Structures are given as structure tokens and as C-alpha cells.
Amino acid sequence: MEEKNLNAGHRKRMRDKFLKGYEESFFNHELLEIFLFYCIPVANTNRLAHDLIKSFGGISEVFNADKEELLKINGISDKTAEKIVYIKNFIGRYGESTKKDSEFFNFDKIAEYYVNYFRNVKAEIFLFVSIDPGYEIFNKVSVPVNMLTERKISLNDIAKWLIKKNMHHIVIGINHMNGIIVPTSTDYNMVQFFSKNLKVLDIIVEDCFICSDSRAFSMRKNGMRFNDGF
Amino acid sequence: MDENEILKQLICFSEKENNAEEISRKLLETYGSISSILDSDKALYMKSMKMREQTAVLISVVAAINRRCEIEKVKGNYINNTEIAKKYFEAYLKGYSNEVIAAVILNSRFYKLNDRFISFGSAGSVSSMCRKFAEAAVFNDNARYMIISHNHPSGNTEPSQEDIFSTECLVEAMNLVNVTVLDHIIVGRNSSLSMKEKFGDEIFENTKGYKIK
Structure with missing residues (x-):
């Protein structure tokens, strides 16, 4: 009973730390340990997380392993192995590993990126993407448009998230569900709002793309001014 | 499996099936896709979805693991x-x-x-x-x-x-x-x-x- 309470306390502390902290400050085994909370009730999963990474050679290999290989690890049950294998659906499918190069900031490449991203998105979203050099995968933050227009979140929230993701130079993408890629006055006002207010935190809005039906419209390319004011 | 089913099965790691179904539906209505959900901030799920902390952590940690796996593949x-x-x-x-x-x-x-x-x-x-x-x-x-x-x-x-x-x-x-x-x-x-x-x-x-x- 005492061990159960100790583990429950540890799990709560880990979750709180994850909720409040920087994702970057977590070791891979700690992320895996937290995930294993959802596979194994009560027990301490720290040791098992270490064992998995050690046995398979890396976190990506753990989530690439077959069920049979996972079952060979002491502490992995049938259900746990199934859950780990289930996450394979997510790994790679919902993230990109496009190598960014110094030529990323050209209209065609960014337009293509947003068109691909929004292809299967069935709600209107702001997608803030970092175009800072040095990242292999895109730093991005998505925010449903209605949350902004209904004031369920604020500029402060967005500013904090962009800072947490270490974003400096960003492009905004907005998808329209109506097939029209011309910016509305709401789009224009929102982008202007972000551009003016985020500059004080050294977050520079470089462009905004309106996307719909596999097409994209760049506000910058079509004459709208950024950085030096709208 | 469609995105709703995939997301629901994930949320079942933390919620009962009925709840998972509703949470999954609401998330996809709001975010439009699993990609957008994984790219959002955990504070936003909890604020907007009135989601249990455990479920918000689950979704966020899966997103974090996803990114680490991608980085690992690229960096070697x-x-x-x-x-x-x-x-x-x-x-x-x-x-x-x-x-x-x-x-x-x-x-x-x-x-x-x-x-x-x-x-x-x-x-x-x-x-x-x-x-x-x-x-x-x-x-x-x-x-x-x-x-x-x-x-x-x-x-x-x-x-x-x-x-x-x-x-x-x-x-x-x-x-x-x-x-x-x-x-x-x-x-x-x-x-x-x-x-x-x-x-x-x-x-x-x-x-x-x-x-x-």
C-alpha cells in the first residue's frame, strides 16, 4: 500500500513537471516513463523505460519494435506491448522530418508545406511555423481560429507558447474551409495584431499564407508589408 | 481506421470509452486533424476542452515522443x-x-x-x-x-x-x-x-x- 502511494505521488509529480516545464528538459527515458504510466498501473516505470531504450538503442527504435521483440523485455505484458506498437501509428505519420535548409524561406516551398499540412485538416486553424535556421524538424504551434475569435485564449498564451518553442522568425498559415484563399478582414486584422504585438519579444512575423483546396496565397508576395509595419 | 477512431483509441489509454469518444470528436471538431492537435499546446487542451490532466499529458507526451523520434532519425x-x-x-x-x-x-x-x-x-x-x-x-x-x-x-x-x-x-x-x-x-x-x-x-x-x- 505504501509503495502504491509512493508511486502515485511520483506519477503526479512527473505529470506536473511535464505540464509546467520545458519539453526539452526531459530525457527520452523520462518521456517514455510517463507514457508507460498509461500502460502499467501503479508500478514504477522508470527502470522499464531505461531497459527499453537500452535494449532497442533509442526511443525511435522502441516505437519501431514488433510486439514479439517487446515481449522479450522483462516487465512488458501483452497489453503494454500492444499499446507501444499502437503508437507506431503516430510516429512519423503525424510529424515531418523535412530537412530545412537555408533556402526554405522561399514562397513556393512554404506554400507547398502549408498546402500539404492543411490537406486533411477539417477545421480552421492558425499554424505558426518557425523558419529559424538550425532545426531539422519544424517548430510549430497550432491554434484553432475560433479560440482566438471567441477570446478563449489570448495573445499572452500564444506569446508564451512561441517562446517555449524558441521561435523567432515565424510564418502564419490559416486554412479556409470555404475554398477561398483571399484573406478576409479578420485574417488581415489578426495577422497585423500578431505582427505588431509580438515584435517586442523578438518574434517576427515574416508572412502569412491563406490556404484552401490545395492552393495557397502569400500575403507578402501579394504586396502586404511585414516587419516595417502594415 | 479514420482519424476519429485512431484518436479515440489513444485517448482510451486514459479515459473510459464513452468519454474517449466524446473527447476525440470535440478535439477533431476544434483542431481539424490529429497533426494540429499534436502541434498545439497542452495548456490549450485543458483550458478549452476541460480535459483531465492525465489525458492532456498523454496527448502531449505522445506528441513529444513523436518529435524525439523524428529528431533521432534525422540526427542519428x-x-x-x-x-x-x-x-x-x-x-x-x-x-x-x-x-x-x-x-x-x-x-x-x-x-x-x-x-x-x-x-x-x-x-x-x-x-x-x-x-x-x-x-x-x-x-x-x-x-x-x-x-x-x-x-x-x-x-x-x-x-x-x-x-x-x-x-x-x-x-x-x-x-x-x-x-x-x-x-x-x-x-x-x-x-x-x-x-x-x-x-x-x-x-x-x-x-x-x-x-x-
């Missing part, structure tokens, strides 16, 4: 020469406008066990810095080697006297925990410098297997 896991070490930390540290210090911990075969940020901003005293590196190493079984790195926001990659002194102290300190510091990579704006290449055996032990390239 084997660091046994100065060229790979420089490329590794150029990717890891570029883009930071303030000084950050990081380390990668390797096993005896130069295979990466872990990497992490040691500090953001001011490094503090040398001994407290050595302590942080030692902690990063000892909590990894089989840690045998370490490569450290920091960036110069000015863009210049030349090591300062302080960089040299701290590195010498760290090499000595890490020997106490049986971890050999192989190199110290300084990342500038468009390039990086390997202190192993510059100073060789003056600062670092001569380790077979870690080559200057």
Missing part, C-alpha cells in the same frame, strides 16, 4: 568523430539567441544514450556546472563518454580563456565519475569549432575510437 545515434559531433550540435543549438550549454552522453561504443540541455543563460560557478554534467552522466547506465557543447550568440567560435579553463576542470571532474570528456564543440552562427581539433591532447585524453576528421 552514433558519434565517433569530430565532424559528426559538430554537425550534431549545430543542429541542436543553432537558433538560440541566448547562451545554452548541452551535452551528449555516449556508451563505450560511442552510441548516444542521451542528450540534454545543461543550462540556459549564465553557467554559474565551474563546480556547479561540473556537478550538472556529472548528474547528466550518472543517471545513464553505461555512460562512458561525454561530448559537451555551448553556443556563442555573437557567432564567433573561438574559445575564450574561460571556455578553456572550464573544459579542463570538467575533464578532470568527469574522471571522478568514470566518464571521459571527448570534446567540447562551440557553435557559432554558421559554423562550429571542435576543441579536440584545436587543442588535441593538451586538454583531452587520447581516446581511440573518437577521431579528428
